[in-house]
Amino acid sequence: MYYRTDLAVEAHELTKGEAEQLEGVVSRTEKHDDFSVTTVEIINEQGARTLGKSIGKYITIEVPEIKYSTQAYESACAALAAEIKKLAQINSGTLTLVVGLGNENITPDRLGTETVSEIMVTHHMKKHAPEIFGDSVSSVCAIAPGVMGTTGMETSEVIKSIAESLKPDLIIAVDALAAADFSRIGVTVQLSDAGIQPGAGVGNNRNAVSKEELGIPVIAIGVPTVVDAMTLLGENRDEKLQPLIVTPRDIDLVTERCAKTISGGINLALQEGMTLTEIEEYVG
Numbered sequence: 001m002y003y004r005t006d007l008a009v010e011a012h013e014l015t016k017g018e019a020e021q022l023e024g025v026v027s028r029t030e031k032h033d034d035f036s037v038t039t040v041e042i043i044n045e046q047g048a049r050t051l052g053k054s055i056g057k058y059i060t061i062e063v064p065e066i067k068y069s070t071q072a073y074e075s076a077c078a079a080l081a082a083e084i085k086k087l088a089q090i091n092s093g094t095l096t097l098v099v100g101l102g103n104e105n106i107t108p109d110r111l112g113t114e115t116v117s118e119i120m121v122t123h124h125m126k127k128h129a130p131e132i133f134g135d136s137v138s139s140v141c142a143i144a145p146g147v148m149g150t151t152g153m154e155t156s157e158v159i160k161s162i163a164e165s166l167k168p169d170l171i172i173a174v175d176a177l178a179a180a181d182f183s184r185i186g187v188t189v190q191l192s193d194a195g196i197q198p199g200a201g202v203g204n205n206r207n208a209v210s211k212e213e214l215g216i217p218v219i220a221i222g223v224p225t226v227v228d229a230m231t232l233l234g235e236n237r238d239e240k241l242q243p244l245i246v247t248p249r250d251i252d253l254v255t256e257r258c259a260k261t262i263s264g265g266i267n268l269a270l271q272e273g274m275t276l277t278e279i280e281e282y283v284g
Helices: 008-016 045-051 070-087 111-116 123-128 155-166 229-236 251-270 276-283
Strands: 025-031 036-042 056-062 095-100 139-143 170-179 188-192 218-228
Touching (some): 008 036, 008 056, 070 188, 070 218, 070 251, 155 170, 218 251
Antiparallel strands (some): 056 188, 188 218
């Protein structure tokens, strides 16, 4: 069976089949009222080869009602914040660089750039007017470095240069992903401490943004916005067909909603002393 997916939970489901477990892979699921959280942990090279993913922890939050419910949106933001804090030590002294990956001119690929536009950036104010926030707020910077096609530079090298100057304690990278199941588009968020490859969602992988490459802890966050047409065709696929990416016709609304959810979760995780309403009023 042919499939392409950036989601570890899908790779695990499709590979596992009827087996009770896979060697080198540990999976568990927690169900809540508005969402579920599935953690797939790849613990060795055998598990990495089996799932085609790097060693690390992959956390998937699924919120089926997020399209229709304000409560589901708030639950998703809170759940995302909680999982971010499990993956990284964050306090008022933490300096975080949030990176929005992707091409803002391609709707399914602009999830990252839309997300950074709603991040509560505070580093400049804490640096130049510390009396405004004091120790109640952590320092946050945000950047959308663009893509090689428009900048002529490897995205990972741009981020590395910024990180060497800024010296952040944590990098959070946001990018669009690809799913194998169309129903997961826009309702599934994946977090990982294994890094990310810019352009993964639209099949244009570049150098990885990871702790190994940058020397700084990296949390990768993504939402599937596309499905490979070959995956949808399955056994009926035609190898002669040109590569084709399928996305919903309302992908602009999907991307906007997902960016708001991810930014909300990141803001809540980084600014523990503030509520979601207070943060949204600040961001404006």
